[in-house]
Structure formats: C-alpha cells, structure tokens
Amino acid sequence: MAGRVVYFSGEFVPEREANVSIFDCALMYGDMAFEMTRTFGGEPFKLREHLDRLYGSLRLLEIDCGLSLDEMLAQTLVTLEKNQATEVEGMDWWIMHDVSRGPLPVYGSLWPEGTKPTVTISTWPLITHMGTFATKYDTGVDIVVPAQQALPAHLVDAKAKTRSRMHYKMAELQGQRIGEGAWPVMFDPDGFMAEGPGWNIFLVKDGTIYTPEPRNILQGVSRGTVFELAEQEGIPIVEANLGRYEALQADEIFCTSTSYCIVHGRSFEGQVVGDGQRGPVVERLTEAWRQRVGVDMVSQAREYAEALPGWLEQEVEANRAAVATT
Ligand SMILES: Cc1ncc(COP(=O)(O)O)c(C=O)c1O
Structure with a gap:
C-alpha cells in the first residue's frame, strides 16, 4: 500500500x-x-x-x-x-x-x-516486475509451442486487449508442463505463428526481421516500436506467415512487451537459436531502444533485482502497520 x-x-x-x-x-x-x-x-x-x-x-x-x-x-x-x-x-x-x-x-x-x-x-x-525479470536479459527465454491455439479474429479478436484471457492462461500452463519457465508461443488454427500470452514474436534471418501478420494477434505497442527502430537502423522488417520451419532456421528470435521491451529467445522447441546468446540484431535494437527512451532498461532491471528484497520488506512492513491502525 x-x-x-x-x-x-x-x-x-x-x-x-x-x-x-x-x-x-x-x-x-x-x-x-x-x-x-x-x-x-x-x-x-x-x-x-x-x-x-x-x-x-x-x-x-x-x-x-x-x-x-x-x-x-x-x-x-x-x-x-x-x-x-x-x-x-x-x-x-x-x-x-x-x-x-x-x-x-x-x-x-x-x-x-x-x-x-x-x-x-x-x-x-516497476521494481517488482523488472527486478524478477532481470536475469532473462542475460539468459534469454526458451520458447515452446503449446497445444493451446491462438483464437482467430473472427471468433475473438485479439486486437482488443481484454480480460477474457483463459486461452492465454492455458498456453502458460501447458508451457510450464513442457519446461519450467518456458515461454509458449501460440499458433493460429491455420498453423501460423501468432503470439505469446503477453508478448509479440520476431525472427531474424540473414539480416531481415520477420514477424507474424497482424491478423490474429494483439498489435503490441512495443511491436510498433520495433518497426520504428528497425527503420531507423536500416534493418528490413517484414510481416509474414511464419511456422516452426522458419523459427528453426532463424539466426535470432526475440520477444517484445511493454515492461521489458525486448528479450532474446535462447531456444525454440528445444533447439538452440544461433549460439543461444543475444544476437547482433537484438543488441542493436536494445541499444536503439535505450537511446529512444533515455533509460538503460537492462541495468535498471539489475538495480531493481538488487533492491527488491529490501523494497519488499519495507512495503510489507508499511502495509502491516496500515492494517494494524484500521
Ligand atoms: C496477448 C499479448 N500480445 C502482445 C502483447 C505486447 O503488447 P505491448 O507491446 O503493447 O505491451 C501483450 C501485452 O500485454 C499481450 O497481452
């Protein structure tokens, strides 16, 4: 409180x-x-x-x-x-x-x-969201394909951001069953890659960025930022129908969302992406993002991770005191 x-x-x-x-x-x-x-x-x-x-x-x-x-x-x-x-x-x-x-x-x-x-x-x-996320900037995330499909827009349109999110929750639960901490990317009923339960996905192949067409996904504000930064950096970016094949050929994979901005995929369906590290395109986009917002979100998350235990202690203490006086 x-x-x-x-x-x-x-x-x-x-x-x-x-x-x-x-x-x-x-x-x-x-x-x-x-x-x-x-x-x-x-x-x-x-x-x-x-x-x-x-x-x-x-x-x-x-x-x-x-x-x-x-x-x-x-x-x-x-x-x-x-x-x-x-x-x-x-x-x-x-x-x-x-x-x-x-x-x-x-x-x-x-x-x-x-x-x-x-x-x-x-x-x-933001300390609780980003303090717990910080290590992922280094490790990257393991992306898996859950059984849960993305809903096609003619049934429930994912472009609207609503709390009807049971399919996202199912994808998360199935992702956890595939591997602890795994990030599930849903495919649509046509068999094309759509999005994760809170993020958009991008593949990099031979210097070009590819991302799912915006049919059955939330059009992330961070996804829009990637388009702007890619243009600024002279990196071609294409919306396309993507599948497992393209993901397994990718030199880099990355995910975007408002809180952490951008994080690289370490593996896809159990196979290492590139050398598993943050690749050159993700590096360039991260740097351009830092410049754009005037904050180094990666070091900020690390600082939050260090400060989080103390912050939580104070927060719980303040809330206990507030409850005791009501
Ligand atoms: C389903 C889904 N896709 C993508 C995103 C990423 O959107 P944004 O970049 O606007 O945070 C979110 C964010 O919460 C989401 O819930």
Missing part, C-alpha cells in the same frame, strides 16, 4: 479499498478492456498510443467508459503524480487501466443510484 492511491470510477482511493463488486461484469464474464503502460525516467511511454488501443477495445466491446481519451490521459497523469511521491526518485512505474461494463444488470437493484462502468487507473512501482 505504502500510501499509493488508485483512480476508482471518479475518486482516488487507497489501493486496498479499490474493490470491485462480485457482481461486476469483469468477474462474471471477463467483460473488461485493459491497458498496460510503463514510464521511462518517470514519463509514460507512448501513453496516447496505449489509450488509443484501450478506446479501440472499448469500442469493440461497446462500453462507454464516461471519460474522453483526453480525460483518461489527464487522470492517468494525476494518478501517477500522486503516487510518484511515495517512492524514491528514479523509480519507474507500471500503469494499468481497467474498464468493465460495471455490475451485471440483473443485480442492478443493489445500486438504486444507478450503475456505471467500473474504471480504474493504477500505478505500481
């Missing part, structure tokens, strides 16, 4: 008091759109792009959250500012937006004043 607050449907409340009703559509149906953004040097990265995607998801779900995109953006900055004061300077933040349709109408009599969408904006110190 440590003094942080959450924007909760128009009010700012302490984190532990930001409770959603058990009758909310989010719990009943997974009927909720969301976004994950991060800061670099305290500044949100591509916040407007993330919110564009959130409002795209809301349009698909036919939810009017009651705030314009500009109002959501302004409230995000207020939430961040309120919480930044609770941490040491230099801490970066995870920013999460969650919007559900609100309580299910059949239980509406519980709210005689009327129901409305549940809108939350929360920010969390």
